[in-house]
Every structure is written in C-alpha cells, then in structure tokens.
Amino acid sequence: MHTLVFATNNHHKAREVEQILGGNFQVKTLRDIGCLEEIEETEPTLEGNALLKARYVKEKYGYDCFSEDTGLEVEALGGAPGVNTARYAGEDKDPDANIALLLKKLEGKTTRRARFRTVIALIFNGKETLLEGVCEGRIATGKRGAGGWGYDPVFIPEGHEQTFAELGESVKNAISHRAKATERLVGVLSCKADE
Amino acid sequence: MHTLVFATNNHHKAREVEQILGGNFQVKTLRDIGCLEEIEETEPTLEGNALLKARYVKEKYGYDCFSEDTGLEVEALGGAPGVNTARYAGEDKDPDANIALLLKKLEGKTTRRARFRTVIALIFNGKETLLEGVCEGRIATGKRGAGGWGYDPVFIPEGHEQTFAELGESVKNAISHRAKATERLVGVLSCKADE
Numbered sequence: 001m002h003t004l005v006f007a008t009n010n011h012h013k014a015r016e017v018e019q020i021l022g023g024n025f026q027v028k029t030l031r032d033i034g035c036l037e038e039i040e041e042t043e044p045t046l047e048g049n050a051l052l053k054a055r056y057v058k059e060k061y062g063y064d065c066f067s068e069d070t071g072l073e074v075e076a077l078g079g080a081p082g083v084n085t086a087r088y089a090g091e092d093k094d095p096d097a098n099i100a101l102l103l104k105k106l107e108g109k110t111t112r113r114a115r116f117r118t119v120i121a122l123i124f125n126g127k128e129t130l131l132e133g134v135c136e137g138r139i140a141t142g143k144r145g146a147g148g149w150g151y152d153p154v155f156i157p158e159g160h161e162q163t164f165a166e167l168g169e170s171v172k173n174a175i176s177h178r179a180k181a182t183e184r185l186v187g188v189l190s191c192k193a194d195e
Numbered sequence: 196m197h198t199l200v201f202a203t204n205n206h207h208k209a210r211e212v213e214q215i216l217g218g219n220f221q222v223k224t225l226r227d228i229g230c231l232e233e234i235e236e237t238e239p240t241l242e243g244n245a246l247l248k249a250r251y252v253k254e255k256y257g258y259d260c261f262s263e264d265t266g267l268e269v270e271a272l273g274g275a276p277g278v279n280t281a282r283y284a285g286e287d288k289d290p291d292a293n294i295a296l297l298l299k300k301l302e303g304k305t306t307r308r309a310r311f312r313t314v315i316a317l318i319f320n321g322k323e324t325l326l327e328g329v330c331e332g333r334i335a336t337g338k339r340g341a342g343g344w345g346y347d348p349v350f351i352p353e354g355h356e357q358t359f360a361e362l363g364e365s366v367k368n369a370i371s372h373r374a375k376a377t378e379r380l381v382g383v384l385s386c387k388a389d390e
Contacts, residue, residue: 129385129386133378158365159366160366171355171370174369175366175370183378184385185382186382187383188385190324190382191324
C-alpha cells in the first residue's frame with residue numbers, strides 16, 4: 001500500500017480518487033498531513049501551479065503527491081482566462097463577475113470555442129509527471145441552468161446542447177476534463193506501482 | 196516514436212487512440228501488419244480474451260500490442276452475458292435476439308443493475324498489463340432509441356434517464372467504459388514511454 005497526498009482540502013475528492021485507484025493507494029488530503037497553510041499559486045501556467053503545489057508538499061512534508069490545476073481556455077481570447085480562471089474579474093470577485101466579464105469580451109467574436117483543461121502534476125518515486133485532461137466545448141451567449149459552479153452556466157461541452165449547469169453534476173463528472181485527467185493518473189499510477 | 200498494434204480491424208478506432216496518445220505512438224491495425232486471419236476468442240473471461248489477442252499478435256508478428264474486449268455484466272444474472280455479450284442468444288443471432296433474451300431473463304427480477312466493462316490487455320517492452328474501464332447503469336424495461344449498437348437501446352448509464360441509443364454516439368463515447376479504459380491506457384503508455 002502506497003501513501004499519496006492529493007494537494008487539496010476537499011476530502012470528498014480524495015476519497016473519490018482513492019476509490020478509483022482500487023485499493024493500491026491510500027490518498028491523504030493536505031489537512032490529513034497537517035498542512036494547514038495556503039500554498040500560493042504564483043506561476044503563469046496551469047502546469048507551473050500544479051507542479052508548485054506538488055513540490056511544496058514533497059519538499060516540506062516528504063510525501064509523494066499529486067496536485068491539479070484547472071483553467072478555462074477561450075480560443076478568441078488567446079487562451080484566457082486560463083491560469084486566471086478563478087480570478088478573471090479580480091481577486092475578490094464572485095463567479096457571476098467572472099462570467100459577466102467573459103461574455104462581454106466575447107461580444108462580436110466569430111468563434112466561441114473554448115475548452116476546460118485540467119493539469120495534474122504527480123511526484124512519485126522521485127520523478128515528476130505531468131498529465132492533462134481536456135473537455136472541448138463552447139461558451140453560451142448567456143447563463144443557463146441553476147446547478148454547477150464557476151463557469152458551468154456558460155460552458156456547453158461538445159456533443160451537447162445544454163450547459164454544464166443544466167446537465168448536472170453526475171453528467172459533468174463523467175465527461176469532464178477532470179475525469180479524463182484522473183483516469184490517466186490511474187493508468188500512470190498502476191504502471192508505477194508495478195515497477 | 197513507438198509502434199503499437201491495436202488488435203482491431205477498425206481503422207477509425209486506431210486513429211482515434213493514436214490522436215489521444217498525442218504523437219508519441221504510431222498505432223497500426225491488424226490489417227496494417229498483414230494479419231488478415233480471425234483470432235478466435237476462446238477464453239472464459241474478458242481478461243483472457245484480451246490477453247489472447249495481444250499475445251497472438253506479439254508472438255506471431257513481433258509487435259507490441261494492445262487489445263480490448265467488452266462485456267455487459269448484469270447483476271441479477273450473476274454477471275451474464277459477460278464474455279458472451281455478442282453471442283448471448285447464439286452465434287448467428289442479431290442484436291435484437293440478444294436484447295429480447297436479456298429482457299426475458301430479467302422479468303420479475305428485483306434489480307436491473309448492470310455495467311459495461313472494457314478490459315484492455317497491453318504487451319509493451321516484454322511486460323503484460325491489464326486495464327479496465329467500467330460504466331455503471333441499469334437495463335431499461337424495453338428498447339428505446341434508434342441510434343447505437345448492440346445493447347445500446349436498453350442500457351441506461353448512471354446519472355442519465357435515457358438509454359445509450361437515445362443519448363447518441365458522442366455522449367456515449369465521452370462517458371463510456373471504453374473511454375475510461377482508453378484514458379487509463381494513455382496514462383500507462385505515457386509512463387512506459389518514459390522509462
């Protein structure tokens with residue numbers, strides 16, 4: 001049994017990954033290892049922030065670790081908001097402000113193509129691995145649906161006509177960028193646990 | 196660049212996996228390597244059949260290879276049709292006969308829980324790896340939806356109210372057992388290509 005830290009405070013997310021890993025790994029959260037301080041995400045890329053968090057845990061606490069960072073990348077905006085997804089309209093603004101700014105910037109643009117991209121950085125047995133999962137889609141012209149979080153009311157995944165917020169949590173969880181990245185992580189770990 | 200055989204005759208499936216692998220692997224089909232004979236699936240498990248096909252290609256043609264086998268496992272039927280999914284009603288019967296038999300066997304059962312399970316067997320650098328992807332769901336009480344293949348008109352994936360046939364190809368492809376197994380394969384290969 002390997003112990004692996006998921007650099008998150010979301011206990012539920014850690015249990016979920018532990019379950020998918022099928023008994024070969026114990027997955028701990030930051031709180032579980034006594035890391036209560038906030039790890040500042042200061043890098044200019046998703047990859048950089050994911051690595052920064054994983055390295056912090058490895059260096060300061062000594063555990064093998066993985067960490068994720070997710071961004072919304074809009075084609076007509078050159079990949080923005082990207083690494084600034086959570087703070088697009090400013091540090092103290094709420095999701096509504098982020099969505100309003102995004103819709104305003106897309107006015108008159110000929111393409112509304114966008115993708116959610118999750119990057120996972122894994123540090124295991126002294127080696128760093130970067131993985132990603134992508135969900136292609138487009139930005140709706142206005143907010144639709146009550147469910148969801150962040151940009152969910154304006155993101156329509158490819159192959160669907162409804163937004164993530166309308167589709168609901170379980171559909172979103174099944175098709176999302178995060179799900180793909182997590183399945184890839186499972187593959188990498190099953191390979192590494194084997195070495 | 197590694198060359199890898201996908202033990203299938205479906206050129207489209209091979210291109211799709213090659214694309215997901217992102218340029219590190221060239222994926223060939225059975226036809227591409229001149230394997231025109233049928234590989235008989237004689238094992239009693241999905242794992243056995245997937246391994247059998249991959250070993251056949253490795254031994255006879257010398258290529259690293261992966262192979263998949265998929266089955267529908269119905270809880271109230273002790274996991275049947277499982278390895279016999281494609282020939283549940285008999286070797287020469289069509290999907291309608293399989294579905295009719297399944298619905299008949301489920302009459303009066305208290306649970307209709309079922310799952311699709313894809314097993315991938317990979318032979319790479321002299322080592323065998325088994326991977327799986329599961330899509331949980333239930334069997335509908337009758338056929339619904341015109342699209343799809345095999346049992347798609349009677350399989351309702353978890354979190355949805357529609358059958359795979361009603362949901363359509365792109366939704367099915369995104370949430371399916373096969374998609375999960377493929378993402379795990381990508382993870383394993385990215386790890387092995389790195390060794």
